[in-house]
Amino acid sequence: MRTDAASYRPADTIKLSLTIANSGVRDGDEVPQAYFRQVKPSVPQPRLALCGFTRVHVASRKSAVVEIEVPVERLRP
Numbered sequence: 001m002r003t004d005a006a007s008y009r010p011a012d013t014i015k016l017s018l019t020i021a022n023s024g025v026r027d028g029d030e031v032p033q034a035y036f037r038q039v040k041p042s043v044p045q046p047r048l049a050l051c052g053f054t055r056v057h058v059a060s061r062k063s064a065v066v067e068i069e070v071p072v073e074r075l076r077p
Helices: none
Strands: 013-021 028-030 033-036 049-053 056-058 063-071
Touching: 013 056, 033 063, 049 063, 056 063
Parallel strands: none
Antiparallel strands: 013 063, 028 056, 033 049
């Protein structure tokens, strides 16, 4: 696992993994989203920018593991 942002190349992909739980009595769909922000942007930018998302169906009282793949090139200014 890389922890140094400088070691990523624009062609790389970062994989985020999370668990979505449906505690309701009905099946449903969820759209988990991943956002990023530039810490010290050189030009004005929105505070947060969407960099990845996915749609997942989760049955009632079940959970699902979801992966969102984010191309590193989306994180560059």
